[in-house]
Amino acid sequence: MLSKKWALLLAAVIVTSLILAACAPATPQVVEKVVKETVVVEKEKTVAVEKEVVVTPTPKPEEELITLNWNFGTEPPTLDPALAEDTTSVDVIESLFLGLTAFDPEGNVKGELATEWTTNEAGDVYTFKMRQDAKWVKYNPGTKQVEEIGPVTAHDVVYGIKRTLDPRTASGYAYVLYIIKGGEALNTADTEALSEEELQALIDGVGVKAVDDYTVEITLEHPAGYFPGIAGMWVARPMPKDAIEAHGERWIEPGFIVTNGPYMLAEWVHDSHLVLLKNPLYYDAANVQIEKIYGVMVVEASTAMAMYENNELDTTAPPLEDMDRIKADPVLSKELHIGPYPCTYYYGFTTDKPPVDNKLVRRALSAAIDRKSLIENVLKGGQLPANTFTTIGMFGSAAQDPDIAPWALDYTLGLQKAKEWMAEAGYPDGKGFPEIILMHNTSEGHKKIAEAIAAMWKEALGISVKIENQEWKVYLNTISKKTPVEQMPHVWRLGWCADYPDANNWLNEVFHPDKRNDIRWNNREFAEIVEKAEVSQDPAERKALYKRAEQILVDEEAAIAPIYYYTTVNLTKPWLQRNYFGLGGQDFFNWKIDWAAKKAALGK
Amino acid sequence: MAKYIIRRLLWGIPVLFFVTLVVFILVRFLPGGPFDFAGEKQLPPSVVKNLEAKYHLNDPLWKQFVDYLWNVVRGDLGPSFRYRNRTVNDIIAEGLPVSAQLGMLAMLIAIGIGIPLGIIAALRQNTIVDYLATFFAIVGVSIPAIVMGPLLIWIFALKLQWFPVSRWGAQPPYFLGFLPKPDITFWRHAILPAFTLGTGLSASIARLTRASLLQVIREDYIRTARAKGLAERLVIFRHALKNSMIPVVTILGPMFAAVLTGTFVVEQIFAIPGLGKHFVTSIGNRDYPIILGTTLLYGVAIVIANLLVDIVYAWLDPRIRFD
Numbered sequence: 001m002l003s004k005k006w007a008l009l010l011a012a013v014i015v016t017s018l019i020l021a022a023c024a025p026a027t028p029q030v031v032e033k034v035v036k037e038t039v040v041v042e043k044e045k046t047v048a049v050e051k052e053v054v055v056t057p058t059p060k061p062e063e064e065l066i067t068l069n070w071n072f073g074t075e076p077p078t079l080d081p082a083l084a085e086d087t088t089s090v091d092v093i094e095s096l097f098l099g100l101t102a103f104d105p106e107g108n109v110k111g112e113l114a115t116e117w118t119t120n121e122a123g124d125v126y127t128f129k130m131r132q133d134a135k136w137v138k139y140n141p142g143t144k145q146v147e148e149i150g151p152v153t154a155h156d157v158v159y160g161i162k163r164t165l166d167p168r169t170a171s172g173y174a175y176v177l178y179i180i181k182g183g184e185a186l187n188t189a190d191t192e193a194l195s196e197e198e199l200q201a202l203i204d205g206v207g208v209k210a211v212d213d214y215t216v217e218i219t220l221e222h223p224a225g226y227f228p229g230i231a232g233m234w235v236a237r238p239m240p241k242d243a244i245e246a247h248g249e250r251w252i253e254p255g256f257i258v259t260n261g262p263y264m265l266a267e268w269v270h271d272s273h274l275v276l277l278k279n280p281l282y283y284d285a286a287n288v289q290i291e292k293i294y295g296v297m298v299v300e301a302s303t304a305m306a307m308y309e310n311n312e313l314d315t316t317a318p319p320l321e322d323m324d325r326i327k328a329d330p331v332l333s334k335e336l337h338i339g340p341y342p343c344t345y346y347y348g349f350t351t352d353k354p355p356v357d358n359k360l361v362r363r364a365l366s367a368a369i370d371r372k373s374l375i376e377n378v379l380k381g382g383q384l385p386a387n388t389f390t391t392i393g394m395f396g397s398a399a400q401d402p403d404i405a406p407w408a409l410d411y412t413l414g415l416q417k418a419k420e421w422m423a424e425a426g427y428p429d430g431k432g433f434p435e436i437i438l439m440h441n442t443s444e445g446h447k448k449i450a451e452a453i454a455a456m457w458k459e460a461l462g463i464s465v466k467i468e469n470q471e472w473k474v475y476l477n478t479i480s481k482k483t484p485v486e487q488m489p490h491v492w493r494l495g496w497c498a499d500y501p502d503a504n505n506w507l508n509e510v511f512h513p514d515k516r517n518d519i520r521w522n523n524r525e526f527a528e529i530v531e532k533a534e535v536s537q538d539p540a541e542r543k544a545l546y547k548r549a550e551q552i553l554v555d556e557e558a559a560i561a562p563i564y565y566y567t568t569v570n571l572t573k574p575w576l577q578r579n580y581f582g583l584g585g586q587d588f589f590n591w592k593i594d595w596a597a598k599k600a601a602l603g604k
Numbered sequence: 605m606a607k608y609i610i611r612r613l614l615w616g617i618p619v620l621f622f623v624t625l626v627v628f629i630l631v632r633f634l635p636g637g638p639f640d641f642a643g644e645k646q647l648p649p650s651v652v653k654n655l656e657a658k659y660h661l662n663d664p665l666w667k668q669f670v671d672y673l674w675n676v677v678r679g680d681l682g683p684s685f686r687y688r689n690r691t692v693n694d695i696i697a698e699g700l701p702v703s704a705q706l707g708m709l710a711m712l713i714a715i716g717i718g719i720p721l722g723i724i725a726a727l728r729q730n731t732i733v734d735y736l737a738t739f740f741a742i743v744g745v746s747i748p749a750i751v752m753g754p755l756l757i758w759i760f761a762l763k764l765q766w767f768p769v770s771r772w773g774a775q776p777p778y779f780l781g782f783l784p785k786p787d788i789t790f791w792r793h794a795i796l797p798a799f800t801l802g803t804g805l806s807a808s809i810a811r812l813t814r815a816s817l818l819q820v821i822r823e824d825y826i827r828t829a830r831a832k833g834l835a836e837r838l839v840i841f842r843h844a845l846k847n848s849m850i851p852v853v854t855i856l857g858p859m860f861a862a863v864l865t866g867t868f869v870v871e872q873i874f875a876i877p878g879l880g881k882h883f884v885t886s887i888g889n890r891d892y893p894i895i896l897g898t899t900l901l902y903g904v905a906i907v908i909a910n911l912l913v914d915i916v917y918a919w920l921d922p923r924i925r926f927d
Binding site (some may be wrong): 075077078079080083085086087127167168170171172173174175184187188191192249251252253269270271273296297299302303306307309310312322352432434471472473474477478480494495496497516598 | 634635636637639640641642643644645647648650651653654655657658659684686687688689690694695698700754757758761762765768769770772775776829872873874875877878881888890913
């Protein structure tokens with residue numbers, strides 16, 4: 001019976017290995033560290049260039065470091081500034097890489113690497129003077145030592161911008177740099193059809209150059225008053241050429257990555273956690289209080305909530321189901337903070353599909369949404385009713401301006417107007433109005449909103465609405481302007497968030513008839529206004545133009561129904577003092593922890 | 605025996621080839637591509653073109669398939685589209701050991717509870733013990749992990765403070781590539797999720813063991829064994845039990861393969877960095893290489909599990925021969 005013995009042996013091996021593993025004495029921590037060290041050193045051998053090394057040992061044992069327990073919510077898809085497209089990646093990048101400019105906690109543009117900047121008369125050439133005390137550093141997780149690589153110079157900025165725009169980098173966000181002269185030409189070049197020299201000519205043709213080691217000059221395609229905001233975006237940041245060329249795609253792993261921000265990447269266990277340590281060589285290190293960020297990647301909001309209640313997280317975004325409990329709880333309600341977040345939730349109309357091709361119908365539908373009641377009864381996150389597309393805090397936003405769709409903010413007026421407009425459109429009390437389709441992507445939250453709004457429309461206007469939903473990518477495909485109009489839903493939901501805080505990022509980039517234009521309109525007046533506002537040098541004129549554009553988009557034509565401005569809802573332990581502004585990533589380096597209070601709460 | 609195993613493994617190759625082909629074609633039929641959108645932002649066609657060129661999505665479909673197969677043969681499952689700096693090999697190498705650790709513990713719990721419970725229920729048929737066991741089994745099957753997990757967290761982590769709320773207690777490097785350092789941190793983190801996963805599985809094992817054993821004790825050879833005066837204990841453990849395990853082993857194989865390669869819900873609730881989430885989220889992300897890689901891995905696991913099941917059959921039932 002050979003087979004019988006063989007099977008028995010196999011079973012025995014499996015069981016024994018399990019038991020052995022379970023019984024083996026706990027290996028001392030030191031052994032593990034030694035292993036890691038060897039790995040790093042081995043890989044380091046591939047770097048040919050020897051460099052002068054300045055070593056600063058970490059002053060305190062790790063348990064003593066002032067630590068923030070944070071939830072990133074998901075694995076960051078990348079830490080490469082040229083490739084990042086999502087908020088999680090940007091949150092980490094914000095701590096690791098400095099930009100020429102940055103946003104302060106109120107959302108204003110301020111200098112970061114740039115100490116000052118000037119423009120030429122025409123407004124299309126920007127010159128940034130850079131600080132000279134920013135340094136590239138590398139943290140070695142094996143030896144726990146910090147190595148100084150060299151100063152951050154204008155050449156690194158030039159390299160970073162050109163790397164993002166190089167089509168071979170394949171950056172999804174490269175298009176925000178098309179405003180730089182020659183940027184679009186380079187990024188859209190067909191690399192296979194071009195010779196090496198032709199490609200190099202395109203790279204050299206990009207309008208960014210180092211005047212000297214600490215001065216960058218950037219030439220734009222056209223004047224743009226909002227450019228300083230773009231200059232600080234992650235895709236435009238200085239990047240460490242040597243590290244990238246030495247390690248390829250893996251350059252962002254701990255031990256390889258070279259950074260210049262307030263924190264360094266010390267550990268990254270994918271899908272589990274990521275550890276950031278304070279950079280002792282950061283020029284403003286004296287003002288960075290939190291020494292270590294232990295960031296977990298807990299996707300499930302209810303699990304994160306349980307961790308928060310167990311003091312395993314210092315701050316978290318609570319799940320919607322817990323909002324009523326939190327508001328009623330004497331402790332949690334004090335820890336709740338609701339602040340603005342630069343996004344808008346809206347319903348778009350397919351403006352070439354009857355009956356919503358009639359602007360009276362669209363206005364009636366928009367006006368018949370009781371935004372306040374929706375927020376209080378369905379959303380519960382303290383959102384603000386929206387009467388514009390561009391949200392609060394953006395340059396050129398006319399949010400809450402009573403000249404634009406006042407009926408969106410006052411439901412009594414809205415209801416009255418909606419009924420009038422429906423009657424005027426030939427559908428008094430909804431008579432003769434065909435059933436319309438309202439579509440959203442599959443999600444419990446969107447479904448609740450759609451059901452509430454369909455009920456409001458039925459009650460106010462007497463019309464019937466069919467609600468449909470689709471999986472996210474299928475949905476985005478459905479509502480794009482490539483879809484034939486017969487297959488389009490009449491009304492669909494979307495949201496939009498700011499890349500940089502200027503109405504150009506909203507009105508021009510989303511609704512210009514020749515650009516994305518999911519609403520399928522061809523309003524030339526709107527097009528002219530946003531084009532003029534984009535290049536205007538006069539802030540007052542730009543504001544007035546954007547206000548007029550909103551009036552057309554939301555009120556006169558009602559091509560979209562803005563519903564609410566997002567908020568960020570967070571619980572924060574009393575020992576943490578943090579900011580909530582959501583543009584350009586979390587600014588951990590500005591946060592403060594009352595370490596004694598935290599230790600006391602944890603019972604240490 | 606060795607010949608049989610080799611033949612079975614060779615048969616696995618065409619099976620895996622067709623699985624790959626079918627999945628490769630199916631994912632391309634899904635509307636929407638991996639790079640159309642970043643969040644809710646539609647990316648301009650020029651940028652999408654660069655991304656597609658980088659990942660050779662602009663090649664003819666047959667060429668992409670042939671290239672993919674060639675790479676797989678060389679052990680390269682390709683880059684991830686979503687996690688731009690990681691490869692599918694990286695993701696599996698990092699996620700699979702964790703999923704396997706959880707899966708093994710859960711299976712131990714499932715078998716450790718399920719089989720004895722089934723035996724006791726069968727031997728004490730129609731007594732209070734049987735009813736209790738059956739009740740437990742029904743409860744176990746009906747409470748999904750998505751309810752069981754948070755419930756256990758609430759009781760044992762938040763209220764009693766015995767265990768941490770979530771996350772995994774082991775980190776690479778692992779012993780033999782997948783066995784964790786079995787320290788207190790590991791066990792404290794492992795118990796709740798392993799229990800959540802294990803009890804759900806144990807319920808169906810218990811039901812099957814009971815039914816199968818009841819059937820076997822009515823067989824003629826059991827009557828013979830009893831008639832020749834064998835002690836009841838020997839009758840059950842030497843003769844009845846072994847045979848009654850055949851249907852149980854049949855489900856244990858695929859169950860083992862499924863649990864070892866990752867379970868989405870339990871890993872999500874307990875924030876465990878296993879492979880389970882990649883099976884699910886890769887589809888939403890249209891991350892073709894991860895969809896293909898995880899499917900292929902699961903295919904391999906099923907082929908091996910079924911082979912092991914067949915080998916165990918021969919041990920359980922001497923009438924089964926392979927040559």
